Amino acid sequence: MWTEETLIRYRLERGWPPLADAERVQVLALLNTMAQAFKGLPFFGWAEPEQS
Amino acid sequence: MPLSDPMHLTITELSARIRRREISIREIVKLCLDRIEALNTHVNAFVSRVEAEEVLKTAEQQDLLISRGQRVGHLHGIPFAIKDNCWTTDFPTTACSPIMKKYRPPMDATVVSRLRGAGAIILGKTNMHEWAYGATNEKSLFGAVRNPWNDKHISGGSSGGSGAAVACGMALAAIGSDTAGSVRIPSAACGISGMKPSYGTVSRYGVFPLSWSFDAIGPMARCADDLSLILGIISGRDDKDATCTSAYSYTPACAKQNFKGIRLAVPVGNFFKRAPEVDSVFKTAIGEITKDGAVIEEVEIPRIAEAYTAWSIIEGAEASTYHAGFMEKSADLYSSGIRVQLEVGRCISAVEYLRAQQYQTLFNRQLDDMFSRFDALVLPTLSVVPPLIGAGKLLLGGKEMSSQEAMIHVTWIANLGGLPAVTIPCGFEDGGLPVGLMIMGKKYADSEILALASRYQLLTRWHEKSCLPSLLK
Secondary structure (H helix, E strand, O other), rough: OOHHHHHHHHHHHHHOOOHHHHHHHHHHHHHHHHHHOOOOOOOOOOOOOOOO | OOOOHHOOOOHHHHHHHHHOOOHHHHHHHHHHHHHHHHHHHOOOOOOEEOHHHHHHHHHHHHHHHHOOOOOOOOOOOOEEEOOOOOOOOOOOOOOHHHHHHEEEEEOHHHHHHHHOOOEEEEEEEEEEOOHHOOOOOOOOOOOOOEEEOOOOOOOOOOOHHHHHOOOOOOOOOOEEEOOOOHHHHHHHHHOOEEEEEOOOOOOOEEOOOOOOOOOOOEEOOOOHHHHHHHHHEOOOOOOOOOOOOOOOOOOOOOOOOOOOEEEEEEOOOOOHOHHHHHHHHHHHHHHHHOOOOOEEEEOOOOHHHHHHHHHHHHHHHHHHHHHHHHHHHHHHHHHHHHHHHHHHHHOOOOHHHHHHHHHHHHHHHHHHHHOOOOOOEEEOOOOOOOEEEOOOOOEOEEEEEEEEHHHHHOOOOHHOOOOEEEEEEEEOOOOOEEEEEEEEEEOOHHHHHHHHHHHHHHHOOOOHHHOOHHOOO
16 A cells, blocks of 8 residues: 555655645545555456465 | 427438538538537537638538539538547647647548548537546636536536537537547537447547547437448548557448347446436336337446456556656646546556456456347446536445546446447436436447447437527527
8 A cells, every 4th residue: 555655755766746735645545545446356367376 | 409400410311401402511511600609608619610711611612512413422511520639730639738739730630531531521629628538528728618408517528529519509420539438428418429439440540549448539429320420431440540450340230120139238236326317217218128129137247346446547557658758847737636647647557557457358258248148238328417517526326426437437338348339318307417328239339239229219309309499598
């Protein structure tokens, strides 16, 4: 999941300018909604083994 | 619309009258120009227009050809409107964004050159949601498009100007683009017919992209027969668009004699909940179809929410890829909501994008299975009544969502599947806003679903209702 800190670092590493506060809040919320939903996507085509 | 109004006719009927010289092309064009002049300030459908003198001269030249028994093609003298993301040499193409406000394309988009090649007269470019990245048409360099049935409500988008222009009789037909429903949403909200063809049917060359895995160019008109005629002209292989192959060739079909034996699936479940006023109109439409012989069955579409996630990830990543350069230089020139979506898209990883594509394959296989048992899927195009301009949030099935999410709530399915989907008017809710019926078919069943839509329009006359009497008061 994304945090304020990871989003700021991710953008800094890529040389992207800081986001305005209100937009940063919206971007974070949308990224986390997407990340949460992504977890529900089944892996397909072959088995996804547990680490052993 | 009164029967004497030529804009009430289908393109085929109007063309026949032009050939018989019962009406001149000049008269038709003049009528459109007068309506644009009278209504555009209010509705805000057109963002650039051809000079009246120039277009009337073109109309007279086309009339001259008719007097000699000649015709350029099947759209000879038919006035069209073009969404402002399709390149045109004779108009600016802005995508309704400040970033492109002075852009003059070096050539016509393939869809535009095919229309011109068939004799269509292009009256101008239509308003759209900025960069086609939104389904409400509230965000545009030129301001919001107003719903011609009730100006306090949205027109739907992103091809909102095209929808409003056809509904107001400013043009006989229009072109839109559809990545999540952007042809069907404004068509439904404005009470006209609109078609998203199967993926790869119509060339996207010369159209600003939003998401190349889903973008489709489609016709918007008063009735399904006109959509069919236009699709026959604009579809077909284009070497300039690698996805537009000769694997599929569209052949216009006639209306079905009836719905007898046609198997239709109506999706049910939490995801497909709709506003009661929409549901009531939809049920009446289903009743009419059933009475005509169709067999209706309710179906569950498993893992639909995951499919929406896959669509969002692919669309977000591709839109951000296309806009990466503009975002580096001119991020401040985007509307805030669009900038936020593009910033989200920039953070999608390759793993997420590729896994979403894998899921797309899985979901599409599931759709294939469903279409082996049914001829089409039918559902309301919009799950809610077009909201008020500026409404922001609304409730659907007890869940709060943005107007944007509510507009695309079920339309994106056809884009993820690459499927053809047509919307046709099927009634009005109590407040007087139109409700659209969406018919979605298996891939490349474009002519089959248009034939069903055409049959529905023989059974009912919803597509002949017009907003003009109240607008022109």
